[in-house]
Amino acid sequence: MSVVGQSVPRVDGAAKAAGATRYLDDLVFPGMLFGRTIRATIPCGRVTGVHFDFDRTGFTVVDWRDIPGPNAILHVTDDQPCLVQSEVRHAAEPVLLLAHPDRETLWAAQVRLDEERAEPVLDPRRSPRSHKDILIERGDLAAGFAAADVVVEGEYRTGHQEHVYIEPQGIIAVPEEGGGITIHGSIQCPYYVHHALTHLLALPADKVRVVAAELGGGFGGKEDYPSVIAAHAALLAFKARRPVKLVYERAEDMWATTKRHPSIVRHRTGVTKDGRLVAMEIEILLDGGAYVTLSPVVLSRCCLHATGGYRCPNVRIAGRAAFTNSGPNGAFRGFGAPQAQFALEAHMDRVAEALEMDPARLRLRNVLRPGDTMPTGQRMGDDCSAGTVLRQAVRRSGWTRKRRAWQGTDRGIGLALFCHGGGFTGSGEERLASRCTLETTATGVRVLVAATEMGQGSWTVLAQVVADALGVPLEQVAVAVPDTAVVPNSGPTVASRTSMVVGRILERGAKDLKERLGGLAPAEHFRRHGPVSVTTRYEAPPGLSWDEEHYRGDAYATFAWACDVAEVRLDPDTYEARASKLTLVQEFGRPLNPVLALGQIEGGTAQGIGWALTEEVVMREGAMANAQLTNYCIPTTLDTPPMETVVVENPFPHGAFGAKGLGELPMDGPAPAIVNALRHLGLDLREVPATPERVMDAVDRRARPTAGR
Amino acid sequence: MNTPRSGGGARTVAAGPVAFTLNGHAVSVDAHPMARLLDVLREDLGLTGTKEGCGEGECGACTVLLDGAPVCSCLVPLAHARGREVRTIESLGGDHALQRAFVAEGGAQCGACTPGMIMAALALPEHPTRERIRQGLAGNLCRCTGYEAIYRAVERAASETVATPGASAAAEERKP
Ligand code: FES
Numbered sequence: 001m002s003v004v005g006q007s008v009p010r011v012d013g014a015a016k017a018a019g020a021t022r023y024l025d026d027l028v029f030p031g032m033l034f035g036r037t038i039r040a041t042i043p044c045g046r047v048t049g050v051h052f053d054f055d056r057t058g059f060t061v062v063d064w065r066d067i068p069g070p071n072a073i074l075h076v077t078d079d080q081p082c083l084v085q086s087e088v089r090h091a092a093e094p095v096l097l098l099a100h101p102d103r104e105t106l107w108a109a110q111v112r113l114d115e116e117r118a119e120p121v122l123d124p125r126r127s128p129r130s131h132k133d134i135l136i137e138r139g140d141l142a143a144g145f146a147a148a149d150v151v152v153e154g155e156y157r158t159g160h161q162e163h164v165y166i167e168p169q170g171i172i173a174v175p176e177e178g179g180g181i182t183i184h185g186s187i188q189c190p191y192y193v194h195h196a197l198t199h200l201l202a203l204p205a206d207k208v209r210v211v212a213a214e215l216g217g218g219f220g221g222k223e224d225y226p227s228v229i230a231a232h233a234a235l236l237a238f239k240a241r242r243p244v245k246l247v248y249e250r251a252e253d254m255w256a257t258t259k260r261h262p263s264i265v266r267h268r269t270g271v272t273k274d275g276r277l278v279a280m281e282i283e284i285l286l287d288g289g290a291y292v293t294l295s296p297v298v299l300s301r302c303c304l305h306a307t308g309g310y311r312c313p314n315v316r317i318a319g320r321a322a323f324t325n326s327g328p329n330g331a332f333r334g335f336g337a338p339q340a341q342f343a344l345e346a347h348m349d350r351v352a353e354a355l356e357m358d359p360a361r362l363r364l365r366n367v368l369r370p371g372d373t374m375p376t377g378q379r380m381g382d383d384c385s386a387g388t389v390l391r392q393a394v395r396r397s398g399w400t401r402k403r404r405a406w407q408g409t410d411r412g413i414g415l416a417l418f419c420h421g422g423g424f425t426g427s428g429e430e431r432l433a434s435r436c437t438l439e440t441t442a443t444g445v446r447v448l449v450a451a452t453e454m455g456q457g458s459w460t461v462l463a464q465v466v467a468d469a470l471g472v473p474l475e476q477v478a479v480a481v482p483d484t485a486v487v488p489n490s491g492p493t494v495a496s497r498t499s500m501v502v503g504r505i506l507e508r509g510a511k512d513l514k515e516r517l518g519g520l521a522p523a524e525h526f527r528r529h530g531p532v533s534v535t536t537r538y539e540a541p542p543g544l545s546w547d548e549e550h551y552r553g554d555a556y557a558t559f560a561w562a563c564d565v566a567e568v569r570l571d572p573d574t575y576e577a578r579a580s581k582l583t584l585v586q587e588f589g590r591p592l593n594p595v596l597a598l599g600q601i602e603g604g605t606a607q608g609i610g611w612a613l614t615e616e617v618v619m620r621e622g623a624m625a626n627a628q629l630t631n632y633c634i635p636t637t638l639d640t641p642p643m644e645t646v647v648v649e650n651p652f653p654h655g656a657f658g659a660k661g662l663g664e665l666p667m668d669g670p671a672p673a674i675v676n677a678l679r680h681l682g683l684d685l686r687e688v689p690a691t692p693e694r695v696m697d698a699v700d701r702r703a704r705p706t707a708g709r
Numbered sequence: 710m711n712t713p714r715s716g717g718g719a720r721t722v723a724a725g726p727v728a729f730t731l732n733g734h735a736v737s738v739d740a741h742p743m744a745r746l747l748d749v750l751r752e753d754l755g756l757t758g759t760k761e762g763c764g765e766g767e768c769g770a771c772t773v774l775l776d777g778a779p780v781c782s783c784l785v786p787l788a789h790a791r792g793r794e795v796r797t798i799e800s801l802g803g804d805h806a807l808q809r810a811f812v813a814e815g816g817a818q819c820g821a822c823t824p825g826m827i828m829a830a831l832a833l834p835e836h837p838t839r840e841r842i843r844q845g846l847a848g849n850l851c852r853c854t855g856y857e858a859i860y861r862a863v864e865r866a867a868s869e870t871v872a873t874p875g876a877s878a879a880a881e882e883r884k885p
């Protein structure tokens with residue numbers, strides 16, 4: 001009877017396997033025009049003139065003067081213009097918009113911009129401006145270092161990463177009678193787009209309607225950037241008085257949209273001879289790009305994961321998200337946590353090396369246990385499984401034996417222990433105050449939430465939660481299309497919050513509804529009494545507190561925990577490092593649908609493998625120079641090793657049916673585990689992706705042990 | 710984007726209809742012979758099951774079978790289909806063993822790669838080894854699954870099917 005915990009087939013599965021799912025680009029509206037964006041090519045400077053080298057008959061042309069409200073895309077702040085007025089802050093910044101009924105004519109049009117280039121800031125270390133600074137301190141750092149027997153320092157770097165959702169970004173804007181606009185789009189967060197458009201178009205809330213189509217992947221890439229595309233499509237649609245489809249081709253998507261923040265993280269760690277961490281000083285620098293967008297929040301999560309799964313009495317974490325003249329970096333699965341834990345876990349292996357200690361043993365000595373506290377003072381409860389996942393990973397992977405046996409061969413084994421906070425940081429969930437609605441229908445019950453389906457299985461899992469909480473068969477539960485005219489704001493589909501947070505609100509709502517129905521089945525109640533609807537608001541788990549100003553308290557309602565063990569092989573001729581197997585031990589409360597959960601773990605791990613080994617964004621003048629799948633290489637079947645997944649259950653009482661956040665966790669571990677496996681081969685790598693060039697350098701340094709230390 | 714797309718204007722000139730077999734039925738399309746088969750399928754013929762992921766032959770989302778062999782329809786000009794047999798995801802009807810297995814195993818997450826992936830899997834030999842599946846699907850990118858669930862789906866379909874899951878011996882030979 002119970003469906004939670006069962007691998008019921010996903011509700012959207014059959015349509016997807018049939019090719020019948022309607023994605024944004026599959027939609028056609030009568031009289032629809034095609035849109036195109038003309039962009040700056042300089043990283044910094046001014047646009048001084050525009051030349052249209054084509055016959056403008058039949059074209060709709062939009063520039064910043066066509067914007068009815070403020071020329072700003074509202075995210076955390078409003079510093080990002082919708083269209084360049086004259087100042088350019090990054091290459092690929094949108095300047096002009098064109099629309100035409102015929103796509104070929106549209107794309108044959110030549111537009112020339114007169115641009116005056118100024119000297120850009122491309123190195124975040126030289127940036128004069130911060131988007132955000134954060135400081136977290138605990139204990140007495142000087143005393144900690146004084147008590148240390150060994151101090152290990154190092155700097156670790158990670159590069160940009162491009163999302164490469166297989167469906168590129170796209171929006172259709174449809175002007176409505178009475179001056180309103182409807183947006184259809186491949187968007188993770190319909191209410192973000194709604195918020196941005198009411199501001200830009202100076203429209204009341206009820207004149208903007210945003211409908212999320214099913215997404216062909218998102219991974220964070222469709223969290224904030226769709227507001228920009230929706231704004232552009234809306235401006236064209238208003239001016240042309242026709243629907244406008246604005247779909248990016250792959251190259252434009254890679255060139256112009258957000259990426260994962262590159263990071264430079266410095267660690268200085270004091271440790272006793274027997275391996276106790278006594279002082280950790282961590283400096284984090286993120287390249288935020290040209291506008292604030294989501295950088296402050298990414299930096300926040302990055303800082304809050306900087307000490308990962310370890311306890312240490314004396315800590316200082318200083319984080320900075322710096323302005324540069326590159327495209328704004330944004331949300332990408334993990335949201336700062338992968339950068340922080342890459343540095344931490346690569347560094348822990350260097351600490352182990354300095355102590356001549358087994359890396360797993362060093363971790364076991366310092367791993368967080370219930371009762372321990374994190375640097376913010378957050379106390380670990382029984383929901384802390386750090387030690388469990390670590391011990392299981394060591395056992396399951398044959399760690400001790402392989403570690404010894406592979407010494408001096410072309411094979412290496414490395415591990416990474418990591419965690420991921422579920423839901424919004426700090427008091428974010430309270431501020432969001434998400435609402436979810438359940439209503440009875442002639443066939444059962446309908447779930448009204450803004451959670452989008454981007455492949456993660458949210459619609460299926462939320463339906464499972466409602467079915468069980470209400471005590472009805474799954475077939476009686478339908479999930480509404482996320483349409484701001486229909487569904488309440490249950491918050492954005494980000495931050496691993498859908499199962500845990502939105503699911504929990506629905507679980508509570510379903511229990512309320514069950515009482516209202518007084519023992520009748522929902523459809524029967526509907527027949528006798530007409531529709532009933534119940535709207536439920538977020539309630540924080542009891543006992544949480546957060547001080548935003550001082551970064552003290554409970555940063556997250558709970559953490560999910562995992563330990564990855566990577567086995568690698570080095571090709572001695574090509575210097576290619578290949579992952580040959582990964583063992584993934586993951587605790588995320590309780591899997592609501594094991595097949596879907598496994599999909600999140602394996603898929604997130606593959607993205608982590610790509611970030612670790614092959615996905616190199618080459619930046620030139622602050623923009624992606626290899627904006628093609630030909631030379632930006634995400635893992636194929638041949639690059640993705642077998643994965644053995646072990647799910648550890650530790651139900652979290654305040655998540656839906658015991659769930660914690662899962663979506664992002666698997667992204668955090670593969671890169672450090674792989675780099676640590678390369679360290680087992682004697683290769684000192686402190687930067688990802690570990691491309692053959694970087695591996696070759698490390699092989700050279702191994703041959704000359706004194707160099708580069 | 711600022712640069713006009715290559716091939717712009719190609720479809721404004723028509724040069725007589727191109728006839729081929731589509732999912733078992735004779736069709737004739739009045740479009741430019743250099744038009745991408747992908748666009749012809751999606752726009753002229755309304756079969757949107759075939760997806761565009763890159764337009765440059767790298768992702769495989771647009772995979773269809775041409776005389777039984779998988780091709781990237783974004784690279785195939787309409788003229789190449791003249792007189793030949795084109796098969797798209799729509800030909801499977803939704804209840805094919807591979808389609809059922811993709812649902813059961815979670816082989817489709819966002820689904821953007823799925824139609825292409827299933828068409829490529831159709832061209833695999835009858836009971837492929839894991840290694841053979843990896844080789845056969847190497848041209849199809851999936852950003853969601855890490856491929857493991859896709860392998861499980863293909864294996865499940867193979868174990869369920871006694872009859873050929875759609876691959877012909879000819880298709881197997883034609884594969885590079
Ligand atoms: S769209 Fe044809 S290979 Fe990517």
Ligand code: FES
Binds near residue numbers: 455
């Ligand atoms: S299921 Fe999303 S790309 Fe494969």
